[in-house]
Amino acid sequence: xxxxxxxxxxxxxxxxxxxxxxxxxxxxxxxxxxxxxxxxxxxxxxxxxxxxxxxxxxxxxxxxxxxxxxxxxxxxxxxxxxxxxxxxxxxxxxxxxxxxxxxxxxxxxxxxxxxxxxxxxxxxxxxxxxxxxxxxxxxxxxxxxxxxxxxxxxxxxxxxxxxxxxxxxxxxxxxxxxxxxxxxxxxxxxxxxxxxxxxxxxxxxxxxxxxxxxxxxxxxxxxxxxxxxxxxxxxxxxxxxxxxxxxxxxxxxxxxxxxxxxxxxxxxxxxxxxxxxxxxxxxxxxxxxxxxx
Amino acid sequence: xxxxxxxxxxxxxxxxxxxxxxxxxxxxxxxxxxxxxxxxxxxxxxxxxxxxxxxxxxxxxxxxxxxxxxxxxxxxxxxxxxxxxxxxxxxxxxxxxxxxxxxxxxxxxxxxxxxxxxxxxxxxxxxxxxxxxxxxxxxxxxxxxxxxxxxxxxxxxxxxxxxxxxxxxxxxxxxxxxxxxxxxxxxxxxxxxxxxxxxxxxxxxxxxxxxxxxxxxxxxxxxxxxxxxxxxxxxxxxxxxxxxxxxxxxxxxxxxxxxxxxxxxxxxxxxxxxxxxxxxxxxxxxxxxxxxxxxxxxxxxxxxxxxxxxxxxxxx
Numbered sequence: 001x002x003x004x005x006x007x008x009x010x011x012x013x014x015x016x017x018x019x020x021x022x023x024x025x026x027x028x029x030x031x032x033x034x035x036x037x038x039x040x041x042x043x044x045x046x047x048x049x050x051x052x053x054x055x056x057x058x059x060x061x062x063x064x065x066x067x068x069x070x071x072x073x074x075x076x077x078x079x080x081x082x083x084x085x086x087x088x089x090x091x092x093x094x095x096x097x098x099x100x101x102x103x104x105x106x107x108x109x110x111x112x113x114x115x116x117x118x119x120x121x122x123x124x125x126x127x128x129x130x131x132x133x134x135x136x137x138x139x140x141x142x143x144x145x146x147x148x149x150x151x152x153x154x155x156x157x158x159x160x161x162x163x164x165x166x167x168x169x170x171x172x173x174x175x176x177x178x179x180x181x182x183x184x185x186x187x188x189x190x191x192x193x194x195x196x197x198x199x200x201x202x203x204x205x206x207x208x209x210x211x212x213x214x215x216x217x218x219x220x221x222x223x224x225x226x227x228x229x230x231x232x233x234x235x236x237x238x239x240x241x242x243x244x245x246x247x248x249x250x251x252x253x254x255x256x257x258x259x260x261x262x263x264x265x266x267x268x269x270x271x272x273x274x275x276x277x278x279x280x281x282x283x284x285x286x287x288x289x290x291x292x293x
Numbered sequence: 294x295x296x297x298x299x300x301x302x303x304x305x306x307x308x309x310x311x312x313x314x315x316x317x318x319x320x321x322x323x324x325x326x327x328x329x330x331x332x333x334x335x336x337x338x339x340x341x342x343x344x345x346x347x348x349x350x351x352x353x354x355x356x357x358x359x360x361x362x363x364x365x366x367x368x369x370x371x372x373x374x375x376x377x378x379x380x381x382x383x384x385x386x387x388x389x390x391x392x393x394x395x396x397x398x399x400x401x402x403x404x405x406x407x408x409x410x411x412x413x414x415x416x417x418x419x420x421x422x423x424x425x426x427x428x429x430x431x432x433x434x435x436x437x438x439x440x441x442x443x444x445x446x447x448x449x450x451x452x453x454x455x456x457x458x459x460x461x462x463x464x465x466x467x468x469x470x471x472x473x474x475x476x477x478x479x480x481x482x483x484x485x486x487x488x489x490x491x492x493x494x495x496x497x498x499x500x501x502x503x504x505x506x507x508x509x510x511x512x513x514x515x516x517x518x519x520x521x522x523x524x525x526x527x528x529x530x531x532x533x534x535x536x537x538x539x540x541x542x543x544x545x546x547x548x549x550x551x552x553x554x555x556x557x558x559x560x561x562x563x564x565x566x567x568x569x570x571x572x573x574x575x576x577x578x579x580x581x582x583x584x585x586x587x588x589x590x591x592x593x594x595x596x597x598x599x600x601x602x603x604x605x606x607x608x609x
Contacts, residue, residue, distance in 0.1 A: 019501035026409035029402050030422060036470055037429045043444045094333035102327055117337050122594035124531025126558050130583050134347050155340050186319055188326045216433025219533035223565045245435045252439045252538055260443050267436050274431060
């Protein structure tokens, strides 16, 4: 190294060393984030696994930890999510279709709705809870019912569904629309017969992810007053209900250790459901990616 | 199949006569469907209006009884017990304490993860880590509350004996973990949007990977990175369940993070858990603090969107 003085080569070595240390640091930080996920899951698993049996799933909540279960919570969550899906999916997908297929992207109306939805997506969930409390529970007199919860939750996930559906609809090639329109199809015929089927898997993925967010949301349900002792199954949409995250919150906020373990067992069930939904979404996504190729 | 006999029948309605009727029906259906779709799009606007009108009118009634000066400058928040006092600063302080604490954890970690994912990780590693981070992002907040209370707090008590059972530090840590994936994935997207040619140029001049990252890639993707920070902060401010469970319910201008505090969101939960009669002043505090929360998150979101649109570097 005749051209480089000793001073410079030391400097170069130091720079490269710095780069190596930096790369390792970044890798370490990333993996520690993954590790945190592992610790969280492990903590939940060792606390809750012992309580997880059929008796736990098929029993109503109780003051006695050994008799307590999540039957009403699981059924409540299933009812709630079904109602949320029935309400929010048609409205959300329709909104997305309207914005993508019927309004020009440069029009002021389209821009306005788009900005509006982007901001709605950032509103904290508890504010939706307050909205639900004031509008559905108090003003419309729906009380602390399933339908109040479902309407509140639908408003909450509507922006998520719209944004995801728009992405899926945007991904449909223009040539498909041109082909249909040139054969004399109307806008809606084009949309219904071609755009919607082509974007269906993408929309489904978005819908599943949005619904899985709704399953885990707790704050809005607490706001509308779902945190009550419910030892019965709701028979209709006007009945009181409880849901899994509410039951978990209830048990975590008690001081006794046994209830914390019950909470952990309920968390295992909740995370299991979420994992199943996420896996479904990923499978749908992968399958369509392969087909698109 | 059109039979020749059909064509030959002179009494059959000519196509030209049938078509307008069919066309009219299609046009009618078309406009009906368009109205339905527009109606659905209207739902989101109505939702926004409902939120704003509700918060403004109820807050207005609140401020008829409590002076804004007391609300915004008062340092005691005792809305439920006599003598009442409606100074919101302790709640704002608690919220900021948790948010800043979470940011101190999540911003460096999130940025480092984003740099690792976009600059160093192999495609195979990325394929594994990204879904895992998304999984972390998909965990419900009440689970993080459980994690804070049963894992983080006992751990902290082991190392810091004087710490209270409910404390701001534990809440800040889990909220930090919660917003970490947001920062990591969004910043990763921003950094990956920086064209490879810029990196190659810097490497050709003899820069090390550290220098390329810190002096070329991160500055070039800064708008997206900053936007991800702000979005994550707004999520931290609006976070409810973890802070309610971990940070306690003591409105308190605390100067350490070892004490119990109360955030705006935790206060809202506390009120809704009790049987607060509608119409009373305690019920209206709900809307006053919710308005504050709404404005804080909205400002952060708007600034984040503004940064994205104003400072986006377009490479082509």
